[in-house]
Amino acid sequence: MALILEDLDLWKLDSLVAVNRQLRLLLRSRIIRNDLKPDDKISEPGLARQYGVSRQPVREAFITLAHEGLVEILPQRGTVVCRIDYEAVLDCRFIREAFEADVMGKLTSKPNDQLVANLRKQIRAQKRIGRRKPGHFMELDEKFHRTLADAAGLKRAWDFIDSTKAQMDRVRFLSSEEFPITRLIDQHTQIVDCIEQQDSAGAEEAVRNHLREILQSLPKIHALYPDHFDHFRDTEF
Numbered sequence: 001m002a003l004i005l006e007d008l009d010l011w012k013l014d015s016l017v018a019v020n021r022q023l024r025l026l027l028r029s030r031i032i033r034n035d036l037k038p039d040d041k042i043s044e045p046g047l048a049r050q051y052g053v054s055r056q057p058v059r060e061a062f063i064t065l066a067h068e069g070l071v072e073i074l075p076q077r078g079t080v081v082c083r084i085d086y087e088a089v090l091d092c093r094f095i096r097e098a099f100e101a102d103v104m105g106k107l108t109s110k111p112n113d114q115l116v117a118n119l120r121k122q123i124r125a126q127k128r129i130g131r132r133k134p135g136h137f138m139e140l141d142e143k144f145h146r147t148l149a150d151a152a153g154l155k156r157a158w159d160f161i162d163s164t165k166a167q168m169d170r171v172r173f174l175s176s177e178e179f180p181i182t183r184l185i186d187q188h189t190q191i192v193d194c195i196e197q198q199d200s201a202g203a204e205e206a207v208r209n210h211l212r213e214i215l216q217s218l219p220k221i222h223a224l225y226p227d228h229f230d231h232f233r234d235t236e237f
Contacts, residue, residue: 019053019057020056020057020060020061023051023057023058023060023061024060024064024065026051027042027047027061027065028065028068028070028166031065031070031071031081031166032169032170032173033135034170034173034174036081037081037228038081038082038083038084038227038228039080039081039083039227040080040081041078041079041080042062042071042078042079042080042081043078043079044058044059044062044078044079062079068163068164068166069082069085069088069166069167070166070167082230083227083228083229083230084167084170084171084228084229084230085167086218086222086229088167088168089168089171089214089218090218092161092164092165092168093168093211093212093214093215095161095164096161096165096168097207097208097211099149099158099161100148100149100207100211101204101207103148103149103154103207104148104191104194104195104200104204104206104207105200105203105204106152106153107148107151107152107195107203108194108195108198108199108203109198109200110198111198112151112195115147115151115195116192116195116196118147119144119147119148119188119192119195120192122143122144122147122188123144123185123188123189123192125140126140126141126188127185134173134176134181135173137176137181138169138172138173141172141184141188144188145158146158146162148191168214170228171214171221172214174221174224174225174228175217175221178217178220178221178224179217179220183213184210184213187206187210187213188210190206191203191206191207194206
């Protein structure tokens with residue numbers, strides 16, 4: 001079962017969740033939400049004390065986060081938060097677009113009134129949050145896209161994509177702090193409208209346009225936060 005960050009305190013552990021898995025999720029979220037910033041040093045014993053656990057689950061979390069490109073473990077020097085990998089953001093966006101475009105084909109193949117009602121309820125919640133709480137909005141946005149994948153019977157595929165998109169999520173969080181999100185909510189509404197109308201071509205175009213939004217915000221975010229990136233490539237989109 002997926003853990004939902006909005007249900008967790010980023011500074012505490014839940015006794016009902018496995019420690020090593022939860023530590024990885026919490027540290028990952030702190031990096032994505034820019035609580036732990038690029039080049040910050042993070043201490044294995046310090047985090048163990050902070051969360052009241054042994055060093056072993058912290059070490060395991062560091063190893064997993066290193067595989068995701070979020071931290072770098074430096075022998076004899078400690079662990080530091082990596083800068084955002086620009087190429088990884090573009091790669092993940094490309095994969096997500098291909099995946100979610102296919103999801104639209106599955107969801108528009110037959111009526112699903114319950115799904116449409118669920119998605120519209122989620123959009124109402126997104127509108128209530130707005131940009132007042134960017135971290136919370138990101139959770140609602142994540143829930144929206146996960147719901148689409150689950151409804152298409154592609155939960156495992158979504159879990160795989162989720163494990164690869166941390167760099168993209170870091171940019172999305174910075175974008176949600178800097179730019180209006182009303183357009184994203186309008187795009188969600190358009191996606192749901194097309195699903196309800198069983199408009200496969202319209203739904204695919206809508207989700208592609210939605211996931212290409214980051215191509216517009218990425219250069220702007222780099223200009224605002226140049227020290228957050230490992231490098232910047234002048235790319236023709």
